[in-house]
Amino acid sequence: MSIPVPWAYAFADRPAEHFERACVFWTAVTATRLSEARGERGEFVTLLPEGADGCVKAQRVAGGGGGAHLDLCVEDVPGFVGAALALGAETVAPHDGWAVLRSPAGQLFCAVPWHGESVRPPVVSGSRLDQVCLDVPPSAYAGEVAFWTALLPDWTSRPGSRPEFHSVAPPAGLPVRLLLQRLDDERPLSAHLDLACGPDLDAVRARHERLGAVLVASHSHWTVMRDPAGGLYCLTGRDPETGGLPRAAADG
Numbered sequence: 001m002s003i004p005v006p007w008a009y010a011f012a013d014r015p016a017e018h019f020e021r022a023c024v025f026w027t028a029v030t031a032t033r034l035s036e037a038r039g040e041r042g043e044f045v046t047l048l049p050e051g052a053d054g055c056v057k058a059q060r061v062a063g064g065g066g067g068a069h070l071d072l073c074v075e076d077v078p079g080f081v082g083a084a085l086a087l088g089a090e091t092v093a094p095h096d097g098w099a100v101l102r103s104p105a106g107q108l109f110c111a112v113p114w115h116g117e118s119v120r121p122p123v124v125s126g127s128r129l130d131q132v133c134l135d136v137p138p139s140a141y142a143g144e145v146a147f148w149t150a151l152l153p154d155w156t157s158r159p160g161s162r163p164e165f166h167s168v169a170p171p172a173g174l175p176v177r178l179l180l181q182r183l184d185d186e187r188p189l190s191a192h193l194d195l196a197c198g199p200d201l202d203a204v205r206a207r208h209e210r211l212g213a214v215l216v217a218s219h220s221h222w223t224v225m226r227d228p229a230g231g232l233y234c235l236t237g238r239d240p241e242t243g244g245l246p247r248a249a250a251d252g
Contacts, residue, residue, distance in 0.1 A: 002083070003075075003076050004074070005073065005080075005152060005170070006174070007117040007174060008170065008174060008176040009046075009054070009055055009070070009176065010055065010057075010068060010070065010176045011057045011058070011071055011132075012056070012058045013059045013067050014059070015230065018230060021229050022066075022227060025213070026056065026129075026227070029124070029129070029208065029211065030049065030129055031049065031125070032047035032048050032049050034048070044057060044058075053118060053119045053120070055120065055121060055129075055175035056129055065230055066229065066231045067190055067192065067231070068132050068192050069107065069108045069110070071110045071112050072109060072112070073113065073117065077112070081111050085101075087147055087150050088143075088147055089102060089147070090102050097112075097113055098112040103144060103147055104140070104144060104147050105134075105137070106140075106188070107191060118173070120173060126198065126240070127200065128195060128196050128240040129193060129194075130194070130195070130196050130240070131195075131196070131238075132176065132177075132178055132191055132193060133180075133181055133191065133193075133234065134189060136182055137185070137189060138182055138186065144180055144189075148178060148180065155168050155169055160179065161221070163182075166182075167180075169243060179194065192231070192232050192234065193233040194233065194234045194235075195235050198237065198246070199237075201223060201235050201237055205223055208235070211228075213225045221236060221245060222236040222237065223235045
């Protein structure tokens, strides 16, 4: 059964001891303000833009270095959960009206109610936070691509610009896409946030460094950064409006 996903959120999961620092950084990067905290321990916040609907949230986590995950917004949460389970997901934590799930390779994601969100936030200072990237070990890569492709049949699933990438992009107007990256070696799956910066990547990097981020590594079409809370993320050369690479880069 196909359950449409009319909205999605990118979630930044950050350690409790650095959570406030993470929120200061990411609200500056996205030109947003924080919602009131919610959850049993006040662990969730939404980054609220002016004149648009939120598409980024942050979670205070008790252990580990943090990471990222998707919240998929649907009108029929039980139906969507059932479809995910049939495709090989498992339920991690059922809640009243929403659920935490785990993909076959171990990536956490949430099925949550759609509240009518429809207005995508604008590009901010040359960039847009628009992607969750899963770093998948080689043994699990094909199965994980198949799972997300089947779970999101209305999204466009296609190989990326390099053989180790696969993109699962939503219909036009939705704010967050999914990228799967095949790792070179067998290590646990992880996830991080990506921003589309287009030709302004170097300028965006400089701005992020002024806000407290640190350069980790530079590649041909992306730059790996570490935010002030210790979380890794990437600045990419993708077009902030379309999410795609410039034609010359894609062809190369």
